[in-house]
Amino acid sequence: MSFKNMTITPGWEKYMTKEYVDLVERGPYGKQKKVSEMGSFKEVLEEHPMCAGCAMTLFIRLTMVGLPNPEHTILIGTAGCGRLALTQTSIPFIYGNYGDTNAVASGLKRGLEVRFKDQAKDVVVMAGDGGLADIGFSAVMHSWFRKERFTTIMLDNEVYGNTGGQESGMTERGALLKMAPKGKLFDKMDMIGLAQTSGVAYIARLTPTNPTRVASVVRKAVMIAREVGPTFIQAYTSCNIEYAIPTPKVLDDAREIESKRYGFMEIISDEAKAYLDSIDTSKKAKK
Amino acid sequence: MYLVAHIDQAICSETACRLCTQYCPEANTILYDNAAKTAFVAVDRCKGCEICVGICDDLAKHHAIKMIMITDLKDTFELSKEGFRPESWTGQHP
Numbered sequence: 001m002s003f004k005n006m007t008i009t010p011g012w013e014k015y016m017t018k019e020y021v022d023l024v025e026r027g028p029y030g031k032q033k034k035v036s037e038m039g040s041f042k043e044v045l046e047e048h049p050m051c052a053g054c055a056m057t058l059f060i061r062l063t064m065v066g067l068p069n070p071e072h073t074i075l076i077g078t079a080g081c082g083r084l085a086l087t088q089t090s091i092p093f094i095y096g097n098y099g100d101t102n103a104v105a106s107g108l109k110r111g112l113e114v115r116f117k118d119q120a121k122d123v124v125v126m127a128g129d130g131g132l133a134d135i136g137f138s139a140v141m142h143s144w145f146r147k148e149r150f151t152t153i154m155l156d157n158e159v160y161g162n163t164g165g166q167e168s169g170m171t172e173r174g175a176l177l178k179m180a181p182k183g184k185l186f187d188k189m190d191m192i193g194l195a196q197t198s199g200v201a202y203i204a205r206l207t208p209t210n211p212t213r214v215a216s217v218v219r220k221a222v223m224i225a226r227e228v229g230p231t232f233i234q235a236y237t238s239c240n241i242e243y244a245i246p247t248p249k250v251l252d253d254a255r256e257i258e259s260k261r262y263g264f265m266e267i268i269s270d271e272a273k274a275y276l277d278s279i280d281t282s283k284k285a286k287k
Numbered sequence: 288m289y290l291v292a293h294i295d296q297a298i299c300s301e302t303a304c305r306l307c308t309q310y311c312p313e314a315n316t317i318l319y320d321n322a323a324k325t326a327f328v329a330v331d332r333c334k335g336c337e338i339c340v341g342i343c344d345d346l347a348k349h350h351a352i353k354m355i356m357i358t359d360l361k362d363t364f365e366l367s368k369e370g371f372r373p374e375s376w377t378g379q380h381p
Contacts, residue, residue, distance in 0.1 A: 022371045039308030039319030039326060042371045046314060053336025057312035064314075211309040248337035251310065 005119055019046070023090055029071045035062070035212045044070045048088040050081060053247030055254055056155050056237035059208040060085045060126070063153065066218030067091075073122040073222075074112075076105045078136065080128035081162050081239070082155045099135045101125045102143035102152060109150045122222050123150035129170035130160050133189050137169075144198035144230050151225045153218075153233045154191065161239040177242060191234055196267060201229035203267040207236040207258040209251060217266070223279060224272045231272075236262045290354040291333040292317070292340065298351035300325040306347045307339040315366060320376040327376075329366035330357060 008016065019042075023029040027042035044064040050057045060082065067073050075093045077083040078101050087093050096104045105125045112121040125132075132140050132154045140152060158175065160166040165178035169189040176183050195203045202224045204217045214235075221231040238245055238253055245253050258264070268276075294307070294317075303324045311317045316332040317339060319325075335354065343352040357363075369375070 018370070026371060026373060035309055036305065039305065039315075039317055040321055040373055043314040047332060048314075050312075052312075052334035053338055054312055058310065058338075061312060061314050062309075248341045250336070251338060251341060 003115065003117060005116065019090055023071075028065070028067075032068065033065060035065055035215045038065065038211075044089050044091060045085060046088045046090070048085040050084045051241060053240055053250050054081070054237075055208055055240070055250050056081055056157060057085055059155065059214060059235050059237045062208060062211050062214040063126070063218050064089060064091075065211075066215035066222075067122070067124070068219050068222055069120070069122060072119060073124060074108060076101050076108070076123065076125045076127075078127045078131040079162065080131050080155070081157070082126055082128055086126055096127075098131060100139055101127050101131060101136050102139040102148070105150045105152075106143050106146065106148040109148060120226050122226065124153060124222065125150065126153045126155060128161075128168075129154055129156045129158060130168045133169045133191055141194065141198060144195060144200050144232075147199065147229045149225050149227075149229060151218075151221045151231045151233070153221075154235065155237045156234055157237050157239040157242075158188075159239050159242045161242050165242040191232070192265070192267070195232045199229070199269075200232045201225075201269045201272040202231040203234075203265075204232070205234045205262065205265040207254045207262055207264075209254050209258055210264075213264065220276060224268075224275060228269070228272045228275050288356055288358050290335045291330045291357050291360070292328050292335070292337070292352050293355040293360065294326050294328060295351045295353070296323070296325040296327065298349055302347070302349050302351075304347045304349065306342050307352060310342045310346075311339055312336065315371065318364075318366075318373075318376070321373070322377060327364055330360065330363045331365040331367050 022042040033041050045061050073091050075086050075091050076096050077086045078096045078098050105123050109123045156170050158171045167180040167184045171184045173187045174183045202221050225231045240250050308317045308319050313332050316329050317326050340352045343349050
């Protein structure tokens with residue numbers, strides 16, 4: 001078996017599926033699309049069954065625009081709301097068992113590095129706060145300590161939204177939920193601090209209030225994960241059902257939470273910064 | 288019946304801010320016609336969340352998007368029927 005990528009035999013492109021042709025001719029396969037071009041190119045994300053007006057959906061949509069090479073990316077997720085949209089993308093999706101997403105991603109990334117030596121393949125874990133901070137916690141921490149080269153994106157809706165509103169480790173202290181009627185008794189877990197302690201190369205905290213910023217943060221995280229080490233993005237993606245936010249107010253809520261306690265934050269290691277600068281200079285040299 | 292977002296293209300084409308296309312949670316739902324410089328809605332994908340109305344009214348301050356009952360719309364654009372063909376969007380879409 002050849003170690004090269006599979007390619008379509010010349011002349012047979014017209015027999016490929018409509019979605020594939022659209023993504024190559026009018027979409028982000030093979031060329032980087034910008035957030036400002038949204039609406040006029042075919043997107044990686046398709047129709048999906050997530051709730052109307054969900055901030056997590058908006059964040060996932062922007063993430064897909066930010067991916068530097070969607071055609072060379074593999075997504076890993078687990079039970080939770082996010083996978084409802086992640087399975088509807090034109091990107092291979094692996095449904096990890098609850099708790100093992102980052103362990104699966106570690107093995108996959110190492111395997112891909114052996115199999116595709118001349119083509120960078122990106123592995124991106126996208127799961128909820130329950131999947132990463134509670135149930136998957138040990139696999140997440142160990143993948144960071146081992147400096148595995150992939151991106152972990154936490155879709156932090158601060159609740160188990162899929163199963164009826166139980167509190168998670170990432171729920172704010174005192175939050176009243178259907179299955180936490182007396183309010184949560186403990187503080188929100190400091191995943192950013194834990195990521196710093198375990199030596200993650202690039203850490204970002206953000207809300208989907210600024211589309212361009214979301215796309216650029218995802219791009220940086222994936223690029224750094226290719227060469228330097230683990231990267232982590234923690235995104236506030238409110239659950240408008242469990243927190244009873246009317247859909248027209250979803251982004252107002254995101255702005256309010258952003259100004260109160262979820263402001264944009266970026267922690268980048270010196271090595272990662274030097275790598276990003278080297279990409280920028282090589283791009284400018286090409287121009 | 289249900290409400291879908293409807294964009295007043297006369298107002299939209301004067302501004303070309305494209306903010307609604309970036310903030311819609313649904314992919315390829317608010318589309319953008321580069322020739323006519325206006326956004327328009329694929330009604331088969333719109334879930335009626337009204338986020339775009341808030342964006343157009345409060346952030347862009349253009350007031351071009353309204354929620355309209357689907358039965359009150361005469362000509363509608365449906366992405367599943369038309370396919371993703373930006374070259375055929377000629378500014379004639381409702």
